[in-house]
Amino acid sequence: MSEVLKPDLCVIGAGSGGLSVAAAAAQLGVAVVLIEKHKMGGDCLNYGCVPSKALLAAGKRAHIMRHTKSFGVTPTSPVINPAAVRDHVRGVIAAIEPNDSVERFTGLGVHVIQAAARFMDKRTMVAGDYEIRPRRFVIATGSSPAIPPIPGIDQTPFFTNETIFENARRMEHLVIIGGGPIGLEMAQAHMRLGSRVTVLEALKSFAKDDPELAEPVLRKLREEGIVIREGVRVERLEEIDEGVRAVVSDGGETGVVDGSHMLLATGRKPNVEGLDLEAAGIRFDQHGIKVGKNLKTSNRRSWAIGDVIGGPQFTHIANYHAGIVIRQALFRLPVKAKHDMIPWVTFTDPELAHVGLIEDEARKKHGKINVLRWPYAENDRAQTERATEGFVKVVTTKRGRILGATITGEHAGELIQMWALAIAVGLKIKAMTSFISPYPTLSEINKRAAYTYYLPSLTNPLVRRAIKMLAKLG
Secondary structure, three states: OOEEEEEEEEEEEEOOHHHHHHHHHHHHOEEEEOOOOOHHHHHHHOOOHHHHHHHHHHHHHHHHHHOOHOOOOOOOOOOOOOOHHHHEEEEEEEEHHHHOOOHHHHHOOOOEEEOOOOEEOOOEEEEOOEEOOOEEEOOOOOOEOOOOOOOOOHHHHOOOOOOOOOOOOOOEEEEOOOOOOOHHHHHHHHOOOOOOEEEEEOOOOOOOHHHHHHHEEEEEHHOOOEEEOEEEEEEEEEEEEEOOOOOOEOOEEEEEEEOOOOEOOOEEEOOOOOOOHHOOOOOOOEEEEOOOOOEEEEOOOOEEEEOOOOOOOHHHHHHHHHHHHHHHHHHHHHOOHHHOOEEEEEEOOEEEEEEOOOOHHHHHHHOOEEEEEHHHHHHHHHHHOOOOOOEHHHEEEEEOOOEEEEEOOOOOHHHHHHHEEEEEEEOOOOHHHHHHHHHOEEEEHHHHHHHHHHHHHOOHHHHHHHHHHHHOOO
């Protein structure tokens, strides 16, 4: 017979969101069962954020070696060892792995069950040799690569983000289907590591970002040699002697794109299969589990967080959701998720980072707005690093409330955090001019952008007359 467990919380999924809930609850003395049928750490550690950034880091080093002439250093053509690059990626995962391990969570007092889970009814779940009857459930099962229904795909070899990081051979020509952040990050990493790369995007690359700031990134990727074709429909896939073939239609004309390898980066689907959510009375569809603003499902005993509820799919959103659940479950606080202040970053070079509303969204919602800009080229630290491509763009209300910010350029993912904080706590633009920025740092770009809010005042006749009157006072 199955052993019956009656913890306070049962968390399904040991990705970033589930781990955050389990760790916080256990450290606060709550009995927790954590269920994971695959790898601890989930997609982020094993197939997503961590390996992709490790691969990008390898590509960046190779790129730097080729482009040192302007610093007075003789450039060189690096020798790429694909197997060693693969080992580098594995090593980064291994270094982080202990933080997400069964041993660590067992040490925290969490009962970890490594098995598939499914609901028996609204109050009961089974996993392995256990029957779990908790007071509350947290579903954090994440998402998986969405495989599009392209004719021939079943007979064509391809990578997804779950398999490409195990590749240990040079890819002569990588064809990537999907020009979103994942596809473009992988395109640049592999281009810099010695592959030819073609990206096929059905619509527009960086469709969710401000087009004014996405354009410089796309231009840089193309300058490095990546072929990015937008508005292209993939009609059929085939395996050929030399590798793979995509039959495409572009503007009504049909053609073929041949490559040695193929990567599918066509979005993700929520992991709801096998959970028997119907038995628990939990509503869901192809977009994920349905939740309210408090992340509660249609079963009052359960929450769902992270990728499995659809919407923006980022590790930091899952962690944010975890905090909301902890405050509700343990402290009974009536908190709700606010997704309008979630930042995101595409880790291409240059990076593209965003938080809040883009310009078009801000105009539709608020009417008259202020648009503030400042270029990297006007920053002394950027000049010393020869990282002068890019700029900051901020939108505010006429009264100076910060609505959104987008940055393209070196370390944009770090610089955006000041704007994310400002939006989260409701700061006005004046606050962004009040801090002292150490010199020379890239963060001065944010401050200079904020100062441009006050430029119209400098030409105001009333202000100038007041200054003259004050000057006469001695």
